[in-house]
Amino acid sequence: MTNRRGFIKKLGWLTSVGLLPSFSKAALANDWLHKAGHIADPDSPQYWDFVREAFHLESGLVYLNNGTMGPSPAVVEHAVVQKIQSVNSNLHYGGGHEARDSIAQMINAKGSEISLTHNTTEGINVVVWGLPLQKGDEVIITTHEHVGNAMPWINRSQWDGITIKTFKPALTAAEVLNQIESLISRKTKVISVPHISCTIGQRFPVQEICALAREKGIFTVIDGAHGAGALHLDMQQMQPDFYISCGHKWMLGPKGTGFVYVPEKHFEILKPVFAGAYTDKGYDISVSPPTFNGYAETAHRYDYGTQNAALHIGLDEAVKFNKLIGTEKVEERILALNNHLYEALAQMPEIELLSSSEAASRSMMLGFKHKGIAYNELSSKLMQQDQKFRVRQVPEAGLNSIRVSTHIYNSFEQLDAFIETLKIIG
Numbered sequence: 001m002t003n004r005r006g007f008i009k010k011l012g013w014l015t016s017v018g019l020l021p022s023f024s025k026a027a028l029a030n031d032w033l034h035k036a037g038h039i040a041d042p043d044s045p046q047y048w049d050f051v052r053e054a055f056h057l058e059s060g061l062v063y064l065n066n067g068t069m070g071p072s073p074a075v076v077e078h079a080v081v082q083k084i085q086s087v088n089s090n091l092h093y094g095g096g097h098e099a100r101d102s103i104a105q106m107i108n109a110k111g112s113e114i115s116l117t118h119n120t121t122e123g124i125n126v127v128v129w130g131l132p133l134q135k136g137d138e139v140i141i142t143t144h145e146h147v148g149n150a151m152p153w154i155n156r157s158q159w160d161g162i163t164i165k166t167f168k169p170a171l172t173a174a175e176v177l178n179q180i181e182s183l184i185s186r187k188t189k190v191i192s193v194p195h196i197s198c199t200i201g202q203r204f205p206v207q208e209i210c211a212l213a214r215e216k217g218i219f220t221v222i223d224g225a226h227g228a229g230a231l232h233l234d235m236q237q238m239q240p241d242f243y244i245s246c247g248h249k250w251m252l253g254p255k256g257t258g259f260v261y262v263p264e265k266h267f268e269i270l271k272p273v274f275a276g277a278y279t280d281k282g283y284d285i286s287v288s289p290p291t292f293n294g295y296a297e298t299a300h301r302y303d304y305g306t307q308n309a310a311l312h313i314g315l316d317e318a319v320k321f322n323k324l325i326g327t328e329k330v331e332e333r334i335l336a337l338n339n340h341l342y343e344a345l346a347q348m349p350e351i352e353l354l355s356s357s358e359a360a361s362r363s364m365m366l367g368f369k370h371k372g373i374a375y376n377e378l379s380s381k382l383m384q385q386d387q388k389f390r391v392r393q394v395p396e397a398g399l400n401s402i403r404v405s406t407h408i409y410n411s412f413e414q415l416d417a418f419i420e421t422l423k424i425i426g
Contacts (some may be wrong), residue, residue: 067405079317083310096312102319107233112298115260120225121148123244123260128152131271135161139190146198149223171356172204196226201365253318276304297377337406
């Protein structure tokens with residue numbers, strides 16, 4: 001309850017300085033908590049209405065594309081702006097390293113195992129080029145990869161002659177595991193799959209995939225762009241070799257932020273391809289040849305040079321925002337929203353669902369096609385309504401479909417309105 005009150009108090013302060021213009025000041029009064037204390041309970045629908053007020057989303061817009069870009073709550077905006085103003089006034093440009101520890105706590109890792117990046121793609125490139133691979137080594141990926149996990153591997157294959165093996169993922173966890181196992185050979189060095197696919201929101205059995213890979217001495221590289229901030233993560237339980245994510249999607253952080261989880265045991269395996277300030281323990285170029293004292297003893301060896309401290313401070317604030325609500329509660333809420341939508345779409349004969357019917361393989365995103373309307377036309381029509389619905393078009397893997405994402409600022413009422421609009425359009 002103390003954390004909930006702190007959350008509410010913080011939002012109230014932001015209203016007082018004009019950063020939450022849509023927030024009801026009456027709702028923030030002390031007597032409001034006494035009259036409706038249950039609102040501090042995340043199981044209450046009113047609580048989520050309250051949480052929605054932390055965002056100033058455009059009126060009349062139902063945003064169902066968090067899988068592409070998530071809006072940041074006002075507390076994150078304020079933290080970023082405050083630091084930018086501070087840097088521009090006193091030129092103290094450092095800071096933001098607290099984000100390493102915050103992210104580590106969120107995913108059950110060590111702060112020393114977190115490298116801060118600008119997005120998931122950058123983090124994947126850190127791993128792709130840092131792994132000791134050679135010509136003929138095999139990497140297994142899916143046909144449903146985001147370009148950020150496809151192009152880095154393709155790029156390395158062009159330069160170093162590694163072999164990429166792909167599979168179209170089946171719709172159940174057991175079948176996916178069987179598909180991966182059938183592709184493994186003595187040349188397989190890496191399995192790189194999404195935690196949740198960007199196409200139809202399929203949740204992969206990553207813990208089981210990581211266990212299978214460990215048994216065979218294969219590296220696992222998990223594209224967690226749709227994991228961090230959406231799911232309650234535990235790296236000690238999952239045990240991936242590398243987990244990469246971004247701040248601008250489900251974490252609701254600043255755009256231009258991300259991280260790579262590199263377990264300490266891999267520091268001497270994963271080569272820092274790029275280097276600069278902070279990647280080293282010291283060097284001396286006043287002598288010939290120059291001396292080098294080694295790389296930094298943390299994952300900071302993989303990020304370097306002057307960083308935008310404002311973005312990292314904002315990312316730290318985003319993690320705190322999620323923590324106040326509770327990562328398990330966030331996961332429970334957004335999965336419940338998406339399940340509600342899935343069940344409604346399943347009752348519509350004009351809709352073809354592409355996402356798995358297996359609950360364990362579903363997530364907070366789902367994919368579907370309308371049997372009578374092309375995907376791009378349907379997307380356009382949804383944005384032409386009085387209440388605009390923004391979704392994502394999915395041309396990847398030849399799906400030509402629609403993807404819908406649900407996050408904590410969405411409501412069941414919005415999803416019901418979305419269903420009714422689909423019926424009207426179709």
